[in-house]
């Protein structure tokens with residue numbers, strides 16, 4: 001009888017093969033162990049924060065990173081020229097090698113616009129140094145996924161650092177937000193709706209000064225006081241379970257300063273403006289409701305020319321739903337009532353024809369303050385005159401106002417007249433007949 005075990009044991013070919021299998025298996029176990037060990041170490045030692053491109057902080061963080069890049073170059077430049085290699089080392093250690101360009105435009109106080117190019121980290125991994133800590137930035141694009149709102153490829157930026165430094169992330173987010181806000185300091189951002197979200201429209205504009213819009217005596221101060229009072233009384237509303245919102249309706253003839261005043265009000269409060277056109281194609285009740293709920297903080301919501309979208313004739317407004325926008329009258333009322341919102345909401349509406357508005361739209365709770373901005377009064381004419389020609393022109397202003405007595409002139413027409421005669425107050429008076437010809441007397 002053959003002893004099988006001794007046959008295998010004595011067979012050199014077999015034992016060598018068996019040995020190899022053993023070594024292979026051992027290596028695989030080791031490899032897996034090493035991978036697991038590395039994963040475990042990574043989990044224990046590293047923390048990361050992922051910021052998807054649809055999040056508001058995404059652009060803030062990219063902007064902030066680009067500023068850090070610029071600062072690093074400056075720091076590197078301060079190193080003495082004899083130590084060029086040190087400068088190179090600093091720069092090559094912390095500056096991304098693959099950058100993407102982001103072009104921004106800035107409006108200066110004199111109205112001119114300049115272009116600014118900034119380098120933001122491009123796709124891939126980069127390391128930067130912040131407050132004594134190394135942080136890895138990994139910017140990735142997923143070409144297969146599209147952000148439906150912006151139709152842009154979906155991207156993420158992931159910051160990774162040692163877990164003992166995890167608190168640095170909130171500091172970075174805070175700094176990035178402050179940096180982004182500081183870029184718009186002294187400016188008013190106009191937002192328009194883009195699908196279900198608000199997007200900045202054009203460049204942030206220089207704030208309009210409140211005293212550049214001349215309303216009748218006490219009107220401007222009255223509105224500003226009311227809004228300020230509202231803003232500072234959130235707790236009061238909360239304690240009484242009253243929705244924290246306030247609606248204003250500015251009504252009056254064209255060119256009386258309704259829109260300009262809202263811009264100046266936003267400037268005065270340091271707020272931005274979200275402009276919504278109710279007649280916009282594709283706007284539905286749901287979208288309107290959603291937009292009013294997600295308006296950026298510290299913003300005024302402006303619904304311009306509400307009479308164009310809805311008027312007394314409900315029949316017509318229902319037809320409207322099919323012809324242009326799909327917002328129904330009841331949808332608008334619901335959105336204004338802002339069912340579950342406890343956030344501050346300031347809604348301003350403008351119209352040239354208050355008489356065409358359905359009383360349900362302008363009842364208290366939806367419109368709390370109604371202000372008539374009419375054609376220029378004697379007070380406004382004098383104020384605008386002295387604002388254009390200086391405080392020394394008060395006597396001429398009286399004369400000019402007298403000449404316009406009995407005529408209906410809008411403040412926009414007055415502004416136009418003063419712009420034509422901007423350098424000469426007397427010419428403005430001598431040519432008052434050209435203004436009277438334009439007036440609304442016979443209309």
Ligand SMILES: Nc1ncnc2c1ncn2[C@@H]1O[C@H](COP(=O)(O)OP(=O)(O)OP(=O)(O)O)[C@@H](O)[C@H]1O
Pocket residue numbers: 212213214215252253254255256257258259260261351352411412413415
């Ligand atoms: N009361 C005012 N004080 C200073 N400027 C004014 C005033 N009213 C109008 N203007 C000037 O006239 C122009 C048009 O004003 P604005 O668009 O604010 O009027 P509006 O009442 O909103 O008009 P519409 O009803 O046609 O929308 C702006 O350039 C603005 O500066």
